[in-house]
Amino acid sequence: MATFWLLVRAGFRRHSTYRLALLAGMTTNSVFGLIRASIVLAAVASAGSAIGGYDAPTAVAFVWWGQALLGTVNLWGFQEVGQRVRTGDIAIDFLRPLDPQFAYLAADLGRAGINLIARGAPALLVGALLFDMAWPPGAMGWVAGMVSVALAVVVAFAGSFVVNLLAFWLVEVRGIRLLYMIFGGLLCGLYVPVPWFPDWLRTIAQWSPFPSMLQNPIDILAGRVTGAQVLPTIASQVFWAVALVALGQVVMRAGRRRLEVQGG
């Protein structure tokens, strides 16, 4: 566990080095937040008072939490592990006295932490200053929200890790990554809230891990999901976190047996 925290801190520090990049990310997130908030407000106004349980302040909160969590949760995934498989560097990861999935997860949690503090929180502040925003009801809502964010980071990491590991069989996983990004981006509820989807698309989304990466924490933090509803929201995230981490382990072991690194 001590190693885990050390790696989390290392990930945090590694990504805090690029301060200008964090500021740049926050600026872009804020501009997109302004545009998105304008759109959802116009939509809610056009529909009357609310769409799919979102009134104006909840819809605004949906947008700005989405922008704030965009850098925190690794929605678009990463390519590092896939590239290491491709170059054979992954063999070095296997030599270390640590499970590679565990080590990469720790580093990603550190990355998420610095992004939440330095990139997400300021973007959220911009949103809160410019718009009338809904907040979680009470301290329990905040705690549940933060637990949900942490789970979202784990689910997004574990999903992308599996995609990266497919490089053991496919060598070039760019096509799969593209598919994952496109479906993930749509189904996680970044562009429009999942409850706004037509029934068939909402069913697809709900059976996929993607809402666990963004929609679920946003629902809690925007105060749309409260009280007893919080529990099933977090439970589905726990399910996907466990399922995808386990899948990652299975795929990693199968890939390890297949791995053949040439040269020495």
Add this chain to the structure above:
Amino acid sequence: MAEPTTVRGPVRRPEASTLAERLRPYRVLLASRARAQMQYRTSFVTDVLGTLGAGLAEFAEVWVIFHNVDVLGGLDFTAALLVFALSNLAFALADMVVGHLDQLPTYIRAGQVDAFYVRPLPLLAQLVTSDLSLRRVGRMSVAVVALVVALTTASIAWSWATVALLVLTVVSGTAIFSALFTAAGGLQFFLVDGSEFTNAFTYGGSYAAQQSQQVFPNLLRIFWMFVVPTAFVAYVPAVAILDLPGDPLVPTWLAWCTPLAAAFAWALAALCWRVGTRHYEGAGG
């Protein structure tokens, strides 16, 4: 690689160098880039499908919103589709031609810009011809289909002026987005690590261009019209083409000013590029 050079006269006088000859290196370069992408067929098809999927996902966003409302920012679904199509077509075209200026921070950091400087062609021209992202045809095809559907289902009083306005819009819109990419490129010489700053007005501008400008608060509307003029890419001409009433900020004649907006964007881009390249001092070594 290139076809063998044919020298017609024994001695070629300098004034005989026509425009076609001066453009020849670029033609050869672009042709080789295009051929190179076709070499790895599966990879190319994957990339095309990728941009196609990205285009469809953007369309899905518009579609899902209109699944819940009938009118958004004064536009019905057909009108919104026209705005979406015009802006996406212009953006995909600009992205194909100059979108890879996005790679500039990588070149700067790796010191590869210096290598461009020793070659006998202008830096910007070399960077632009360093790639021709044919994979963008995927996204472009989504825009074209949306455009055809929007133009055939909307009630439009067709005239030569409408056709001329459409062509003018696509050309000027592409010019506006190209200018934004170039301006972003110029600023990269200052930003390097903060390269994502410029995404706010390149990709952010493209996102804003897809919307009915009436959804924005006034300050933001003025910004997208007169500072980063992406309102002219799609919304302003679409309102004129569909002859929609009721937007005091957008009189119909304004649609014919899209080339002026493009000229303004390019003036800004030229300034950014000039200041940026003047600021650049080389990677050393």
